[in-house]
Amino acid sequence: MHISLSDYLMDIVQNSFEAGASHVALTIEEGEPMMVCTVTDDGKGMDDDTMKRALDPFYSEEGKHRGRRFGLGLPFLHQAVDACNGEFSLRSQVGEGTTVRFSFDMENIDSPPIGDLAFALCTLLAHPKAEEFVVTRSIEGGSSYTLDRKELLDVLGEFESSGSLSLLRQYVTSQEAGLHAE
Amino acid sequence: MAKMTLEELRSLRERVQGDIQKRDIEGKDSRIIIGMGTCGIAAGAKDTLDAFLAALDEHKLTNISVTQTGCMGLCYVEPTIEVIVPGMPNVIYGKVDKKTAKKIVEEHLMAGRLVTDHIFDRPAADIIKKDGGK
Numbered sequence: 001m002h003i004s005l006s007d008y009l010m011d012i013v014q015n016s017f018e019a020g021a022s023h024v025a026l027t028i029e030e031g032e033p034m035m036v037c038t039v040t041d042d043g044k045g046m047d048d049d050t051m052k053r054a055l056d057p058f059y060s061e062e063g064k065h066r067g068r069r070f071g072l073g074l075p076f077l078h079q080a081v082d083a084c085n086g087e088f089s090l091r092s093q094v095g096e097g098t099t100v101r102f103s104f105d106m107e108n109i110d111s112p113p114i115g116d117l118a119f120a121l122c123t124l125l126a127h128p129k130a131e132e133f134v135v136t137r138s139i140e141g142g143s144s145y146t147l148d149r150k151e152l153l154d155v156l157g158e159f160e161s162s163g164s165l166s167l168l169r170q171y172v173t174s175q176e177a178g179l180h181a182e
Numbered sequence: 183m184a185k186m187t188l189e190e191l192r193s194l195r196e197r198v199q200g201d202i203q204k205r206d207i208e209g210k211d212s213r214i215i216i217g218m219g220t221c222g223i224a225a226g227a228k229d230t231l232d233a234f235l236a237a238l239d240e241h242k243l244t245n246i247s248v249t250q251t252g253c254m255g256l257c258y259v260e261p262t263i264e265v266i267v268p269g270m271p272n273v274i275y276g277k278v279d280k281k282t283a284k285k286i287v288e289e290h291l292m293a294g295r296l297v298t299d300h301i302f303d304r305p306a307a308d309i310i311k312k313d314g315g316k
Contacts, residue, residue: 007223014218018252072220119232123218128249145185155192163198163244166235171191178185 001076004115005035005104008080010123011073012039012100017129019043021097024133026124028117031140033107034086035114042097051092077102084108118176122169125149126159137179145175198244212246212291213266219253225260226279233280234263237287246291259302265290276302 002008009026016024021043029036046054053059055078060071074090077100081088085105092098104111121135130149138144152171156164216222216231231248238246256262259276265286266272273296275286282300289295 002224003226007228010218010228011220011223076220076224116228116232120228123228123231123250126250128251151188152191155188156195160247160249161244162235162238162246162248164195165248166239166244167191167195167198169232169235170194171186174184174186 001080003112005037005112006115006117006120008077008112009037009117010120012077013124014127015073015100016041016043016098017127017131017133019045019098022131024130025136026134027136027138029138029140030106033105034103035106036101036103038099038101040097040099045094045096045098046092047094051090054090074100080104080112084111086111118173119169121147121176122165122172125152125168125172126165137176139179143179145179147172147175211266211268213264214246214248214286214291215251215264215266216248217252217254217256217260217262218250219257221253221257221260222262227261229280230261230263230278230283233283234287237284241287241292243287243291254303256302262302267291267294270294270296273301274303275300 002011009028013024013026016039019041021041024039024041027038054071054074057070057072057075078088081102081104085108086103088102090098090100117137121137124130124135125133125147133149135147136144137147152168153159156167158164159168214234216227216234218227218231231250234248238244238248254262254264254274256274256276261278262274262276263278263286264272264274267290270290273290275282275297277300278286282297286297286300289297
């Protein structure tokens with residue numbers, strides 16, 4: 001199990017990048033008490049049978065890990081959501097893409113803490129397989145911000161050198177801090 | 183902290199780049215690759231990556247490549263990372279917590295010394311070869 005909600009997010013969004021998606025959208029809506037996250041991609045998608053098996057920890061996509069039959073990402077999330085009265089839905093169509101939507105009741109004692117969300121978003125923006133990736137983060141009744149990978153890539157040039165990553169981290173951290181200050 | 187605008191980020195980037203060009207690029211081809219599979223994340227790879235960036239920032243090493251990869255197959259010693267420094271064997275380090283990350287930057291990247299108590303794969307085969315595995 002992961003420690004924080006940010007860790008779950010990282011794990012789940014990576015699935016989209018690895019499914020050959022060229023466009024991935026992540027929305028994080030923080031309400032009281034529910035924190036709702038939606039990941040939508042235009043990757044290769046799954047058929048109904050694969051979708052059911054994706055929640056089985058002893059199933060992994062053929063070829064993803066040679067000789068191994070574990071896939072813990074979605075099962076971990078499903079279990080964590082289940083433990084705190086959250087909601088989980090998985091919709092997918094072969095060739096069209098996949099949408100994972102989940103929520104955590106942040107007042108439930110079994111909900112994970114949010115963790116370092118800003119840095120989790122940085123690691124996703126810098127993921128080597130990411131292409132178009134847009135994050136929309138909002139607080140109910142409050143402010144919001146959007147991170148567009150293309151825009152940031154245009155400003156920073158690349159997301160690989162330690163210098164760029166530090167700047168990216170500064171930028172996203174300031175967005176997240178600004179959200180709470182307003 | 184006020185929200186930074188994209189324009190502010192752009193000018194910050196230009197200033198940092200100016201600094202790099204002034205210096206002869208240090209550690210140009212050095213790379214740190216961090217395992218960010220489910221196993222890595224569960225073991226705290228995000229904190230490890232954060233600690234690497236903080237340590238590189240502290241030592242003004244802005245040109246080290248820091249990338250993510252999936253599981254390297256050493257789930258039992260996560261977080262795992264690979265360090266590639268020209269002239270040294272490629273090393274996979276395991277159990278890399280924040281403290282170890284800082285140590286790897288200061289020892290392996292800056293001083294050219296392996297952090298021997300965290301090595302889990304690769305170097306033996308590389309070291310045996312007279313050409314250092316290159």
